[in-house]
Amino acid sequence: MQTSQTPAFGAPAKLFHWLTVLLLAAQYAIGWLMPDVHRDTQPVGLIGLHLSLGATIVLLVLVRLAWRFSHKPPAESSILPASMRLAARVTHALLYVLLIALPLMGWANASARGWAVSLFHVVPLPALAATGSAFGHTLGDVHKLTAWVLLVLIGLHVAAALFHQFVIRDDTLGRMLPGVRKIR
Numbered sequence: 001m002q003t004s005q006t007p008a009f010g011a012p013a014k015l016f017h018w019l020t021v022l023l024l025a026a027q028y029a030i031g032w033l034m035p036d037v038h039r040d041t042q043p044v045g046l047i048g049l050h051l052s053l054g055a056t057i058v059l060l061v062l063v064r065l066a067w068r069f070s071h072k073p074p075a076e077s078s079i080l081p082a083s084m085r086l087a088a089r090v091t092h093a094l095l096y097v098l099l100i101a102l103p104l105m106g107w108a109n110a111s112a113r114g115w116a117v118s119l120f121h122v123v124p125l126p127a128l129a130a131t132g133s134a135f136g137h138t139l140g141d142v143h144k145l146t147a148w149v150l151l152v153l154i155g156l157h158v159a160a161a162l163f164h165q166f167v168i169r170d171d172t173l174g175r176m177l178p179g180v181r182k183i184r
Contacts, residue, residue, distance in 0.1 A: 007175070008176075014176060023053055030050045043116075102146050109136055
C-alpha cells in the first residue's frame with residue numbers, strides 16, 4: 001500500500017519504464033542470438049530487428065525524458081543519506097545517457113557499413129556516419145563494450161530496488177510496481 005510519504009509514479013512513467021525494460025530484454029536476447037557481424041554481413045533477420053529495436057529505444061527514451069522534464073516525479077525517500085540519493089541520481093542519469101548513446105553507436109556503425117537503418121522497414125532513418133567511416137566502425141566495438149556497462153548499471157538498479165524493498169523497507173519498489181506492498 002502506498003503511504004503519503006512515498007507517492008507512486010504515475011501511469012505514464014510506469015509505462016515508459018516497463019516498455020524500456022521489455023525492449024531492452026528483447027534487444028539483449030537478440031544481440032546474443034543474432035549472427036556475428038562480419039564484413040559481408042547484411043542487416044537481415046535478427047540483425048535488422050536489432051537495428052529497429054535500437055532506434056525504437058532511442059525514440060522511447062527521448063519521449064520518456066521529455067515526459068520526465070515536464071512532469072515532476074514523486075518525492076524521494078527522505079530517510080536516505082545524501083550520498084545514497086546522489087548515487088541514485090547519478091545511476092539514473094547514466095542509465096539515460098547509455099540508453100541513448102548505445103543505440104546511436106550501433107546506428108552509426110550500421111551506417112558506416114552502408115546499411116540503411118529504419119523503424120521496422122517503415123520509417124527510414126538518416127545515416128549517422130559515412131559509409132566506410134573508421135569512426136563509425138570503431139563505434140561498433142565501443143557499442144559492444146557499452147552494452148556490458150549498461151547491463152551492469154541495470155543490475156545495480158535492480159539490486160538497489162531490492163535493497164530498498166527488503167532492507168530499507170521504504171516502499172521505493174512499490175512506487176514503480178502495482179500491488180507491491182511495503183514490508184514491515
